[in-house]
Amino acid sequence: NSMVSEQEDSKHGIVPFGGSAAHVKTPDKQILGGKGLGLQEMSYVGIDVPPGFTLTTPLCQVFQENGDLPEEMWRQVEAAIQRVEQDMDRKFGDPSYPLLFSCRSGAAISMPGMMDTVLNVGLNKETVEGLAKATGNKRFAYDSFRRLLDMFGDVVLGIPHESFEDKLKGLKAKVGVQDDIDLTAEHLKELCDLYEKVYDEHGKEFPHNPMDQLKACIKAVFGSWNSGRAIKYREVQGITSLLGTACNIQTMVFGNLGPTSGTGVAFSRDPGTGKAVLNGEYLVNAQGEDVVAGIRTPEPISTMEKGFPKAYEQFIRNVHTLEQHFKDMQDVEFTVENERLWMLQCRSGKRTGQAALKIACDLVDEGICTPEEALLKVEPDHVKQVLHPTFSAEALESAVYKENVVAVGLAGGPGAAVGKVVFSTETAEEMTKEGVILVRETTSPEDVGGMWASRGIVTCRGGVTSHAAVVARGWGKPCVVGCDDIDVDMKTKTMTIKETGEEFKEGDVISINGSTGEIVRVAIETTVPALEGEFGKLLGWADEVPDVCRVMANADSGADAQKARDLGAQGIGLCRTEHMFFSPSRLPVVRRWILRDEGLEQVQEFQREDFREIMHVMDGKPVTIRLLDPPLHEFLPHSSEINEKLSKQLGYDDSQALASDIEAMHEENPMLGLRGCRLGIVREGLTAMQTEAIIHAAADLIEKNNDAKPYPRIMVPLIGSVAEFKNQALLIKRTAERVKKERGIDVPYEIGTMIEVPRAALVSDQIAGVTDPEDGKRLCEFFSYGTNDLTQMTLGISRDDAGAFLQVYKDLGIMEEDPFKSIDTEGVGFLLHLSAAKGRMVNPELSLSICGEHGGDAASIKFFDKVGLDYVSCSPFRVPVARLAAGQASV
Amino acid sequence: NSMVSEQEDSKHGIVPFGGSAAHVKTPDKQILGGKGLGLQEMSYVGIDVPPGFTLTTPLCQVFQENGDLPEEMWRQVEAAIQRVEQDMDRKFGDPSYPLLFSCRSGAAISMPGMMDTVLNVGLNKETVEGLAKATGNKRFAYDSFRRLLDMFGDVVLGIPHESFEDKLKGLKAKVGVQDDIDLTAEHLKELCDLYEKVYDEHGKEFPHNPMDQLKACIKAVFGSWNSGRAIKYREVQGITSLLGTACNIQTMVFGNLGPTSGTGVAFSRDPGTGKAVLNGEYLVNAQGEDVVAGIRTPEPISTMEKGFPKAYEQFIRNVHTLEQHFKDMQDVEFTVENERLWMLQCRSGKRTGQAALKIACDLVDEGICTPEEALLKVEPDHVKQVLHPTFSAEALESAVYKENVVAVGLAGGPGAAVGKVVFSTETAEEMTKEGVILVRETTSPEDVGGMWASRGIVTCRGGVTSHAAVVARGWGKPCVVGCDDIDVDMKTKTMTIKETGEEFKEGDVISINGSTGEIVRVAIETTVPALEGEFGKLLGWADEVPDVCRVMANADSGADAQKARDLGAQGIGLCRTEHMFFSPSRLPVVRRWILRDEGLEQVQEFQREDFREIMHVMDGKPVTIRLLDPPLHEFLPHSSEINEKLSKQLGYDDSQALASDIEAMHEENPMLGLRGCRLGIVREGLTAMQTEAIIHAAADLIEKNNDAKPYPRIMVPLIGSVAEFKNQALLIKRTAERVKKERGIDVPYEIGTMIEVPRAALVSDQIAGVTDPEDGKRLCEFFSYGTNDLTQMTLGISRDDAGAFLQVYKDLGIMEEDPFKSIDTEGVGFLLHLSAAKGRMVNPELSLSICGEHGGDAASIKFFDKVGLDYVSCSPFRVPVARLAAGQASV
Numbered sequence A, B: 001n002s003m004v005s006e007q008e009d010s011k012h013g014i015v016p017f018g019g020s021a022a023h024v025k026t027p028d029k030q031i032l033g034g035k036g037l038g039l040q041e042m043s044y045v046g047i048d049v050p051p052g053f054t055l056t057t058p059l060c061q062v063f064q065e066n067g068d069l070p071e072e073m074w075r076q077v078e079a080a081i082q083r084v085e086q087d088m089d090r091k092f093g094d095p096s097y098p099l100l101f102s103c104r105s106g107a108a109i110s111m112p113g114m115m116d117t118v119l120n121v122g123l124n125k126e127t128v129e130g131l132a133k134a135t136g137n138k139r140f141a142y143d144s145f146r147r148l149l150d151m152f153g154d155v156v157l158g159i160p161h162e163s164f165e166d167k168l169k170g171l172k173a174k175v176g177v178q179d180d181i182d183l184t185a186e187h188l189k190e191l192c193d194l195y196e197k198v199y200d201e202h203g204k205e206f207p208h209n210p211m212d213q214l215k216a217c218i219k220a221v222f223g224s225w226n227s228g229r230a231i232k233y234r235e236v237q238g239i240t241s242l243l244g245t246a247c248n249i250q251t252m253v254f255g256n257l258g259p260t261s262g263t264g265v266a267f268s269r270d271p272g273t274g275k276a277v278l279n280g281e282y283l284v285n286a287q288g289e290d291v292v293a294g295i296r297t298p299e300p301i302s303t304m305e306k307g308f309p310k311a312y313e314q315f316i317r318n319v320h321t322l323e324q325h326f327k328d329m330q331d332v333e334f335t336v337e338n339e340r341l342w343m344l345q346c347r348s349g350k351r352t353g354q355a356a357l358k359i360a361c362d363l364v365d366e367g368i369c370t371p372e373e374a375l376l377k378v379e380p381d382h383v384k385q386v387l388h389p390t391f392s393a394e395a396l397e398s399a400v401y402k403e404n405v406v407a408v409g410l411a412g413g414p415g416a417a418v419g420k421v422v423f424s425t426e427t428a429e430e431m432t433k434e435g436v437i438l439v440r441e442t443t444s445p446e447d448v449g450g451m452w453a454s455r456g457i458v459t460c461r462g463g464v465t466s467h468a469a470v471v472a473r474g475w476g477k478p479c480v481v482g483c484d485d486i487d488v489d490m491k492t493k494t495m496t497i498k499e500t501g502e503e504f505k506e507g508d509v510i511s512i513n514g515s516t517g518e519i520v521r522v523a524i525e526t527t528v529p530a531l532e533g534e535f536g537k538l539l540g541w542a543d544e545v546p547d548v549c550r551v552m553a554n555a556d557s558g559a560d561a562q563k564a565r566d567l568g569a570q571g572i573g574l575c576r577t578e579h580m581f582f583s584p585s586r587l588p589v590v591r592r593w594i595l596r597d598e599g600l601e602q603v604q605e606f607q608r609e610d611f612r613e614i615m616h617v618m619d620g621k622p623v624t625i626r627l628l629d630p631p632l633h634e635f636l637p638h639s640s641e642i643n644e645k646l647s648k649q650l651g652y653d654d655s656q657a658l659a660s661d662i663e664a665m666h667e668e669n670p671m672l673g674l675r676g677c678r679l680g681i682v683r684e685g686l687t688a689m690q691t692e693a694i695i696h697a698a699a700d701l702i703e704k705n706n707d708a709k710p711y712p713r714i715m716v717p718l719i720g721s722v723a724e725f726k727n728q729a730l731l732i733k734r735t736a737e738r739v740k741k742e743r744g745i746d747v748p749y750e751i752g753t754m755i756e757v758p759r760a761a762l763v764s765d766q767i768a769g770v771t772d773p774e775d776g777k778r779l780c781e782f783f784s785y786g787t788n789d790l791t792q793m794t795l796g797i798s799r800d801d802a803g804a805f806l807q808v809y810k811d812l813g814i815m816e817e818d819p820f821k822s823i824d825t826e827g828v829g830f831l832l833h834l835s836a837a838k839g840r841m842v843n844p845e846l847s848l849s850i851c852g853e854h855g856g857d858a859a860s861i862k863f864f865d866k867v868g869l870d871y872v873s874c875s876p877f878r879v880p881v882a883r884l885a886a887g888q889a890s891v
């Protein structure tokens, strides 16, 4: 397997770490997984990790293909175990003081809660007694054993966790205690027997042989790669590049050996705000899973400083070392076993958008990394999040907000959300369009779909590193966790405020503030923040990467243009002024022109006004104006709207005549009908009118202010042949020159075309080369790829109608990505490459760009950068993401 | 100019012919025009032609570009005139015995009546007296002069011919004669004065200087190239390749010098039937224009044998020489001047389809040319004509026919037509869809549009070589000419049968028999003839050309398949069995399946039956079956058809529910929606059902007859990606193999795909290369290019909606050809080339073909042959044309 042989030290598929393990020369995250890599790197920089070994991802592939693992591998596992036994001076399965293992999954991309873990592997009726004796803690030994029985049953054999929980509850009721901690060693021993009965009840058997346990666990980890929830998570996240998961077998160390032990998780910086303060949680006498699963609400990490000062000091040093080594904020797990610190895991920490920006900037300020390296630490989603709604300062100060806070929990994920309360994933998915907030006692991996479908998440239990909070922050969703003020009843679908008894039913609207943990009983207005501070700084770095693909915006009005400029757009790449035709005062005028061919000059006035405003806002930057594109019938009333009044207004004697004129304009396939440049060619006066409006608007600005620098670029849509372009371009040029002469004002302008019909891509050399017969100069100064239409036509798929089959295609794996979201590189991308090559062959100065949805998609921008485009244009709101993606693509 | 310099002898742009003229080394029709070439070739083979010279087509281009001709050229014209003067021993403009010239246009493609001619150039008040003295025929001299005045005024100066006619009529009335011939020399001299007054009335002047006359005529000829009617003719005929017209200046010889002179036109074989008998007309004491214009009805050529035996004998020799030289049937014009024969023009004669086939076969039989040469003498239109309607033998024998013949004229163009009588070009064009027959006193070039719009043509005057007949035969339109039995009144729009007074008004239906000249007062049934005799022989030669692109047919039923087989199709290239879903007994079943998912097995039964029938008819030949392609809503009732009964029939409780289900299936752009393979992928069971039906049908035939050789090819439509094809191909293969196993019958079959989505063309290598993971074998055995959809998507033009702009595009010259008629070679053709190369690179054995309208278009077939396709498929009726075109393309 080529993937393995590249990794010199891991070509056998099993890679040791910790203790005496040699460092891997070229550690590869794809092969080792994130967790495995972290363990390698930690031992490399001299940090104590419990020794163990990683079964690499190619073995997961082997398992997926064969449903089993080869004998040869098991012999290597045994050798790896022996190495650990020597380092730890204990033996796996040794009844006197057994070495125990954890068995954890770990893919190259962190998938929280998605993959399964089994702890305490190696315990059985014999070794549990040895552990009890060796640790002098029988209660601990049996607690460990019952945890193994539970997890093994659940994860490996598919026995529902609830079956074990029922026994635990029954026992607690029987002995009359509230908390697990109050159960004695004997109780737990009894519980182990009860758990073994659960196996019997499910017709299963617990393997008492430690090696059998380990083998079963490894297979379960590899098997979990294709569990439904793992597949769902990858689908939601669009993860397609992974080989599989690695499986990490690691010596167990115990945080639950008593008061000198403990366990914790921490972020080296605040994952919510990005502030450079250690942010962690710690539980004394507990095992790590307790923290992550949110079963017990942990204490802040400062607790550890008091109880375990030496371990804490070491921990701080470790965290610092890791940040320097990885040049990034770290998310770590650790255990203190009898006052000795062991690091269990480290990885780049998930963070909110705000935190990502601050951390990136701080790392540069602290000299830890360069601006370009920092750029790569910010994900497009982070930028999206920062643009996500929050409650405005005024809203937060208002009485309506303050007086309606009904509960406060922990701030699990910053931001604001307003939506209808729902209590299950199913309902969340069903009602997603209405905007929902998912309220759960606690979330588990099964809830991933519902969380994705929700605007915000609330849980009653769990801390800021609980599943709910981690996932929510990853997605930039506001989240309130560990909200003890509320009770949730799944059966009656009710959320109750404990103190007042106030009830919220499914569908009731609430607001949540993920930055403060507050829950508000009414809808509070949200706002979107502007570019500022780190945000602007970081995107500035992105803009400055050499040879970066510039970012412009699609804007149809002065307001849009202003937003685009505010968000850093370097011009307008697509202005579709016909969008403004729909305003109530204009629509009747536009309709009269369409139907009766009257009042073109009034339409021109509207356009001139719009263009003036946009060019004023964008002064000094290019404004690319597309000539009228949509089929004219899009502006006409629907048959149900036709009445006598409307008919009179549009200059008809009766509604019958109007209806019949509208009917005559019906098209079978309007997308491929009379639109784009076809309108300009067929409809008398249209192109001249628009050109006049543009040049007049620019001249108006210059007339008013001599320093004004309007720069219109006139773009002809839907060109399919050089003859079409030549016809329109000459008309535009003659008109523009005439207006300039009439006004006596020199307006600089460009003429170009959209390339969005496949044929245009094929004859791009002709289009780029066509000249004005009068002066011999080239007519086309730019191409802008209209990737929406180009995708529709190249794939033969109408976006409006694709809903009926695209989901099936994704489910069947026939299509991996929605081609309207991320560019289809093989088909549409080929045409783009071909057209760009043909165009630049004829005219090396030809400006090439994208307008359309793909212009704001990070993956697509990477491709466009490779093609060598000059700029992308996307909606103003997506400009920051595009700037980041463009910068990253060029680093 | 490169066009000229290639033509060594004509690089100065003026080429002499006749008399002492040297022969051009490489005569080029594009440069000399058809008429100029004929004159060159005739003098080359030793035939007497009046000497003269040709102004070549590049000079026409010079004229079009500059609106004038260079001085240098006029000096060359003078030199050319001197050469002729020496040969004829007379001088141009010599008052004692002037040399006169004709000035005629002549492009590379004959455009009858389209270009203008002026005769007797060189006459004026002085020279006319000289001519009178020299010929001793004053009447002739003034007749010639008044003709010059008329033609020059009309053609060069735009004075309406009618203005001169009015003077002629007035004079005849004044002197009390009926016919022109009865006017004396003095009358004609007076007429010349009257004609000069017409010039005055129109503010024009007749140039008495002969050289001025000639210059003006030459400019008029070149100018007429872009006259409205010439442009119209080229548009109708799709002529785009010409450089312009040449202009031929030729010594005038006179057929109207008296009883020892005459003029005639002849075809070396019968242009209507193709029989090898000289077919001509002759007029004593007349000038050629009289014959062509149909002003006087001429006598058969046998008249000439009696009156001019020596000239006739020479004429017969000339005709024979020309046929041998040009290897084709000749259309000649000649004049006898005082018993001396002069050939004025020769060209390949226009002929009916039937004649074209017979002549081609006869020329081979007579050893004049080879079968492959003969093939090139038949045009696609000829084949279409032979397939055009005629009256069946039974209809011709019937009483209803015989008793309703109301008039008989000359057989101007064979075939039968039934339609509504119209009397003007405008009305013919307006009513063309209703089917019209144009009835005119005589036709002129202005009527070309109306003739094109009509099913048949009737004229009262003119012979079988009159304008009407020549144009009609060229287009294969039935035509009755010189029908003296009827009167036409344009004002009252009435055709009256002279003998009975029976009147036919605009809109009355008549039938005409262009093979007999009969006009019938009622509609007579028409039939289409089958392949037989020369037709079969010729197409057989076409099929046998080495490396010819084969021809298959599109057929959706057994009857279609039978027609296809009868017309020589080598298989079915496209079977769209869903066309049969619309039959009344099936539609409800299909609709229930679509809407309620019930009764798929019944639908399968229909399909199985259809497939069995088609494969039975095509036994031994491939039958390519396309899986269901159209959007399912195409089969559903329109909202206006929905009622309670229909709803119940389709299994609905009420029509509201049905309407809402139908509404839910509405698509914005159905062409790019849920159709083609997307149906097969999304709709459970569909592809398996169709595959079962196909394989079962084939197995049924084999079961019934062990010698049966059904050969289905299963074709997946609308593939855009390799994943789509793989999904469907594996489903088809597994299903087919299962059915074969179940039946215990080995059915050979192929799996392939349509390439009709642009993206499929771009990834054709992947599609051609995809394999079955079970046996490693390739899944795709053929590509069939669906050029209809491929054109729609590549050009972004919906054929249904293109009417709104394609005509404007053609008018503006933005599009030369309808891309749905003739393949767009630059765009769609590029994709086709690319896909074919990619496919064959992966699999050199890959079968490549066309299905779609372009498969029957001769121009497109030429392109497909170059691409190297294996076959084209077209509608059965177009198979013969396609076979011819394919054969010609490969010669």
Ligand SMILES: [Mg+2]
Binding pocket: A629, A717, A756, A786, A788, A789
């Ligand atoms: Mg577009």
Ligand SMILES: [Mg+2]
Binding pocket: B629, B717, B756, B786, B788, B789
């Ligand atoms: Mg198709």
